[in-house]
Amino acid sequence: MTILVTGGAGFIGSNFVLDWVAETGEAVVNLDKLTYAGNVANLSSLEGNPLHIFVRADIGDTETVAKLLRKYNVRALVNFAAESHVDRSIHGPAEFIQTNVVGTFRLLDEARAYWVELSEEKKRDFRFLHVSTDEVYGSLKPLDPAFKESNPYEPNSPYSASKAASDHLVRAWHHTYGLPVLTTNCSNNYGPYHFPEKLIPLCILNAIAGKPLPIYGDGQQVRDWLYVKDHCAAIRRVLEAGEVGQTYNVGGWNEKANLDVVHAICAILDELRPRGDGKPYSEQVTFVTDRPGHDRRYAIDASKLERELGWKPAETFETGIRRTVSWYLENSGWVATVTSGEYRKWLDTNYGSR
Ligand code: NAD
Ligand code: DAU
Numbered sequence: 001m002t003i004l005v006t007g008g009a010g011f012i013g014s015n016f017v018l019d020w021v022a023e024t025g026e027a028v029v030n031l032d033k034l035t036y037a038g039n040v041a042n043l044s045s046l047e048g049n050p051l052h053i054f055v056r057a058d059i060g061d062t063e064t065v066a067k068l069l070r071k072y073n074v075r076a077l078v079n080f081a082a083e084s085h086v087d088r089s090i091h092g093p094a095e096f097i098q099t100n101v102v103g104t105f106r107l108l109d110e111a112r113a114y115w116v117e118l119s120e121e122k123k124r125d126f127r128f129l130h131v132s133t134d135e136v137y138g139s140l141k142p143l144d145p146a147f148k149e150s151n152p153y154e155p156n157s158p159y160s161a162s163k164a165a166s167d168h169l170v171r172a173w174h175h176t177y178g179l180p181v182l183t184t185n186c187s188n189n190y191g192p193y194h195f196p197e198k199l200i201p202l203c204i205l206n207a208i209a210g211k212p213l214p215i216y217g218d219g220q221q222v223r224d225w226l227y228v229k230d231h232c233a234a235i236r237r238v239l240e241a242g243e244v245g246q247t248y249n250v251g252g253w254n255e256k257a258n259l260d261v262v263h264a265i266c267a268i269l270d271e272l273r274p275r276g277d278g279k280p281y282s283e284q285v286t287f288v289t290d291r292p293g294h295d296r297r298y299a300i301d302a303s304k305l306e307r308e309l310g311w312k313p314a315e316t317f318e319t320g321i322r323r324t325v326s327w328y329l330e331n332s333g334w335v336a337t338v339t340s341g342e343y344r345k346w347l348d349t350n351y352g353s354r
Pocket of ligand 2 (some may be wrong): 084086087096114132134135186187189197198199202214215216217219221222223259266291298317
């Protein structure tokens, strides 16, 4: 049997592919367009491994998707492919609509065309798992209860609006055509292979490079943080046992203000790689202009996933963030491959005028 993963050269997708091969021994076809966020170096440990088949293509390339589904007799499709960065969606939303909305539509429709041709038994067992975000639920007030699966969708950024649209398409393909879908809505991930445009890897790398640690607004925005390997385990569990047509919230029960996250990183670096001048890294914290429309708080209630499928995170924030900081310190080669030309241009675009 084989699964098809899209976006498997990105941050979460590559962690998923690595863990999938190690944990299940089942072949995985990995379709990725290799945008700035995709990096085959994340998968270098799978080089020559027949269980990993990499194909460079767009999820909207219907011909290639149709061919791969049939050639590899795919039993499940896990869709990670997306434009994923809120700040980039503010600077240039078009690509987000193209990949997250139009691309997901094309992928869904090719999956449906393949699925209707399957035998009754294979049709029953087929799954389309769509990986989504907690941002579709909008922003919480300080004392609001955490997001449940029944919360209304209130997306606020071009990114979250495009993800919300894709979730609705997935839902409709199930209700209208019967495609066996599953959707997961997860909170902020962190861990190895995280592209350093996002808060945690950006701050680790800026800190050791002696650069400012840019905090948007007052730094009191709250996110729930989940170690990426826990997210991958949740997806495997939902794929294995989730009820068709259901959505599952995935989270770490780790609500933290951004400023506290950055201080935690600084404290670990003070211990593992002290600054040459003996001063704390927290001195590099710099408050900058806020993100337009910045959501104040996200929090995930992941109790349905624990109650129904028995999943809960293995890492606490304290253990996960220590592993993550250590990984970046030990993987300077990987860091060098992702912080070249395009990355520098992005830093200018996003931080140049803040
Ligand atoms: P990422 O930006 O690191 O990776 C995205 C991957 O998709 C890249 O490899 C990229 O090349 C590929 N891709 C982009 N457009 C494509 C297209 N048109 N066709 C084929 N491949 C394409 O993203 P990530 O952080 O790994 O997120 C993966 C998924 O999980 C996304 O759908 C995102 O919305 C969702 N998600 C992310 C987080 C998080 O904290 N990072 C949390 C919840 C949900
Ligand atoms: O909640 C899940 C979402 O988490 C995913 O769907 C997205 O794909 C993922 O990118 C992430 O979105 P965020 O916008 O929360 O992640 P980011 O790392 O960009 O920002 C985290 C918080 O830190 C957010 O409140 C903005 C703030 N921030 C971010 C950057 C890059 C800063 O204060 N300074 C920064 O330089």
